[in-house]
Every structure is written in C-alpha cells, then in structure tokens.
Amino acid sequence: MVSTEDQVDVLNRILALTSILSDDTSRSLADVGLTTSRVPVLWRIHLGGPSTQRQLADAMHVSARNVTGLVDGLVQTGFVTREPHPTDRRATQVTLTRRGAKVARDLEQQQHELAAQLFADMPTATFNGLRDGLDQVLARLRVLIVGDS
Amino acid sequence: MVSTEDQVDVLNRILALTSILSDDTSRSLADVGLTTSRVPVLWRIHLGGPSTQRQLADAMHVSARNVTGLVDGLVQTGFVTREPHPTDRRATQVTLTRRGAKVARDLEQQQHELAAQLFADMPTATFNGLRDGLDQVLARLRVLIVGDS
DNA sequence: TATTGTTATACTCTATAACTATA
C-alpha cells in the first residue's frame, strides 16, 4: 500500500512542476510580446481559423468583456486584426496577422522542443510509467471535477 | 525509442493536469474567501511563524509593493493582522488570526484529501512509475531553467 | 426579442519610483 505521506509527496511534485512550467512559459512569452492570457486567443485562431469574439469567449469560458480586452491587446501588439464578419454585421472576425501566424507556429515548435528536452534519452519504461500514471490521475481528476459541477 | 508525437502528447497531459488543478484550487479557495496569490502568504506564516513583509517579499520573489497589497487584502478579509515588530520599529510582523490559522490547517487537510482521492487504490507499480517519471522531468526542467538564468 | 460587442465601473495582481520613518 502507498502511504499518505508518499501520496502528498507526489501531489507536491505535480504542483512544483506546474509552478516551474508556468513561470518558464510566462518568461518565454514575454520575450515575444505575449502574455499567458492572450495566448489561448492566438492558439484558437491558429488551430481553427478566424473567429468571432463571441466564439472565443464561449470556448475560453470567459466574459465577452474580457475577450474585448484581450483582443484589444493583441491588436495593439500586432498579432491579430478585427475584420468585419462576412454575414453578421454585429460581429467581428478576429484574424491573425502574418506576424501572429508566424509566432503561433513558433510556439508550436517550441513546445515540441520542450517535450524533446524533457524526455530525451528517457528509458521507455520510465516514459510509459509516467504516461500511465498521468492518465490515471487525469481520469480521476475529471471524475472529481464533474462530480462537483 | 519514444516518438516525438508521444513526447508532445505526454507534455500536453502535464499541461492539462496543470490547468485542471489550478482551476479547481481557485474555485475551492474562492469558497473560503482566498485567492491563489494570497495563499502563499498564509502558507509561509502557517509554516514558519510571524513574518515581516520584507521576508515575505524575498521568499515569494515579488515586490514589496505587491506584498503590501496582498497583506491589505488578507487583513480586510480577516486572515492576518499587522503587529509591531518587537525590535525593529520600521518593520511590521504579519501574524495569523485564529481564523487564518484554522483555514491554513484546513487547506493542509484538503491537500491530503485531494492526494488520497487522486491516488486511492492506484496499483503501487503505477504510482511508483508516476513518481519516478515526475522526478526525472523535474530534474531535467531544473537543469533547463538554471541553464537559462 | 435576442445577440454581438462596447462603455462604464470595480476589484485583484503586478511593477517601478518617490517618499517617510527608522536603523
């Protein structure tokens, strides 16, 4: 049986990992003029093409007001533009600029590089053990969260 | 050999875990009137006893101004008090109220419960695999980060 | 009437710089 201490210890490692990763990504993003809050906007459009602000708000589970602010920031820093929606004159379509598209591709590339650095030369058994453990924890977390809401 | 796709896949699971855990803890904290930024202040004092704001700022790697704001919030919501420092009249000592101390103990308890829920009935082999994988990843991340700064 | 996005307002978190009181 796994002791309570060991369980708390592993949870603390997960939290430490969380904290280090988020600090690290914040710094990298600042280097290219982005923030952690704005990246999901860029990412959605990168993956799914031009999007209305309403669609972004729904996808990100934030208020319409918040999206207005995030898009304002991305427009000012040159990552996206607001274009008229082709059929609905109430809506705007948020579109990547050339620079925005390039930075999105770069972010994708950097994620691959980080993965390579974290797992390079890791024994396959260790890697698979990590993956299986993460799967189990994620499955349990999803049950807990869904049980809440 | 582990494929690049699998590596990116596992990194994405770590990021998903990060995101779910932080959303979940934010909600729990809001229930007791706390925020993620204020918790580290409470936690430090819970673990190390009364502290000056300067010590808090250094430990948390944030500005003195920021600590003033965090302590203001914790005072207003009844978790801590500012007391005169016994020997240095420039400094204030931040101390837990009875309620603050109780909530800190509750948070500790809740963390144990979360650990139990995440790992309950997990086969020892899976648990150990997860722990070993996390250890390796943390070690590599620390090398990468130290290499940066 | 309902929906899209903005303006108005407010609160939290964060920072730098100037300043006060003390060491």
Next chain:
DNA sequence: TATAGTTATAGAGTATAACAATA
C-alpha cells in the same frame, strides 16, 4: 547611508451591468 513599508501611478486580467447596433 541603507532598509521597511507606504503612496503614487500604471498596466493586465477579470467580472457585472447598461447600452448601441444588428439579427
């Protein structure tokens, strides 16, 4: 002269509510 903490100022991120334009 140096240090502890505050005030002044600023910007990002978040929210709700009221409103304008359009569906």
